[in-house]
Amino acid sequence: MGLLIAVVVILVMNGVADGLSMNYYLFTCPFAEMIIKNTVNKALQSDPTLAAGLLRMHFHDCFIEGCDGSVLIDSTKGNTAEKDSPANLSLRGYEIIDAAKEQLEKQCPGVVSCADILAMAARDAVFFAGGPVYDIPKGRKDGRRSKIEDTANLPPPSFNSSQLINMFGQHGFTVQEMVALSGAHTLGTARCSSFKSRLSNFDSKNDLDPSLDTQFARTLAKTCSAGDNAEQPFDSSRNAFDNDYFNALQRKAGVLFSDQTLFASVTTRGIVNGYAMNQAMFFFDFLRAMVKMGLLDVKEGSKGEVRNSCRMIN
Numbered sequence: 001m002g003l004l005i006a007v008v009v010i011l012v013m014n015g016v017a018d019g020l021s022m023n024y025y026l027f028t029c030p031f032a033e034m035i036i037k038n039t040v041n042k043a044l045q046s047d048p049t050l051a052a053g054l055l056r057m058h059f060h061d062c063f064i065e066g067c068d069g070s071v072l073i074d075s076t077k078g079n080t081a082e083k084d085s086p087a088n089l090s091l092r093g094y095e096i097i098d099a100a101k102e103q104l105e106k107q108c109p110g111v112v113s114c115a116d117i118l119a120m121a122a123r124d125a126v127f128f129a130g131g132p133v134y135d136i137p138k139g140r141k142d143g144r145r146s147k148i149e150d151t152a153n154l155p156p157p158s159f160n161s162s163q164l165i166n167m168f169g170q171h172g173f174t175v176q177e178m179v180a181l182s183g184a185h186t187l188g189t190a191r192c193s194s195f196k197s198r199l200s201n202f203d204s205k206n207d208l209d210p211s212l213d214t215q216f217a218r219t220l221a222k223t224c225s226a227g228d229n230a231e232q233p234f235d236s237s238r239n240a241f242d243n244d245y246f247n248a249l250q251r252k253a254g255v256l257f258s259d260q261t262l263f264a265s266v267t268t269r270g271i272v273n274g275y276a277m278n279q280a281m282f283f284f285d286f287l288r289a290m291v292k293m294g295l296l297d298v299k300e301g302s303k304g305e306v307r308n309s310c311r312m313i314n
């Protein structure tokens, strides 16, 4: 398996980003991986729900301006950052990145980028939650731009499967990779505001989203009775990285419209059924797609910097 992963990683990396490497910090910060893993493990032991937060934060980082830590930047007087977009949708886990960065700065000041810290932390979170283990290339530099308007590039939960295929396709992902990445929703929760439009006045013909199981619709409505910020777990094991999410889609019990569309659409249903039946296949496709996502528009050399604080451009 180890060799297989190594081979896959080489294939994925081939010609994508030559400045990155698996042992980028070998001489400059040999304990970087260990420091980050320990920090993540410690934080998740006290709050396992933050695994979802770290994974989602890495996704948002990579889809906006590439994986360059832009999602970590705080707004300033003159600049409203990505973070403060309505699409920030409750990102969580910033303190874990700060804690890792603080320790790394003590060990090897100015060496490890925030984008790399986030990529490794997301990877460690997946493993902590019971998901696949995988190695990722390092060497991303931190970007100098973080603007609220760029968050328009994130997929909204109202997207149907062809819209998702399109948007992920624009980032170079196949249909299968898009479905595998959506499997990240095996972790975490969504707030009522992200799915309530499925529960009433759905469209001109239906009050209720017809792709939604009527019994599960009652569950969602009950969650929403506690308000827009009430949280609904994506599947029955919100802190466990498994293939339960795909089983839920088969029962028409996907939380977001953008989840259920993967089963409702014939283009993607077969992939959902495959992952529901075979967790190992899901894990393998997921880790490959994650390595690929982690290489999106990576900034190398002078195109970026290594931030002193992950919340501020140097």
Ligand code: HEM
Binding pocket: 051, 052, 053, 055, 056, 059, 089, 090, 092, 155, 156, 157, 158, 159, 164, 181, 182, 184, 185, 187, 188, 189, 190, 191, 192, 193, 194, 256, 258
């Ligand atoms: C396919 C398109 C996607 C859409 C439309 C989407 C949308 C959403 C929405 C609306 C939420 C709930 C936010 C809230 O209500 O607070 C959410 C949560 C989440 N998303 Fe996605 N997402 C997508 C893909 C991804 C990908 C590719 C990943 C990671 C690889 C990811 C990871 C997560 C995680 C882990 C959560 C739970 C966060 C938590 O519990 O704190 N999502 N997503």
Ligand SMILES: *[C@@H]1O[C@H](CO)[C@@H](O)[C@H](O)[C@H]1NC(C)=O
Binding pocket: 083, 084, 085, 086, 087, 088, 089, 090
């Ligand atoms: C976005 O993040 C900011 C700061 O963390 C928070 O105050 C705000 O309520 C968030 N917006 C939404 C819509 O979640």
Ligand SMILES: *[C@@H]1O[C@H](CO)[C@@H](O)[C@H](O)[C@H]1NC(C)=O
Binding pocket: 160, 161, 162, 163, 265
């Ligand atoms: C998805 O939504 C778009 C835009 O609303 C629409 O044109 C398209 O027909 C929809 N596709 C499917 C498969 O429903």
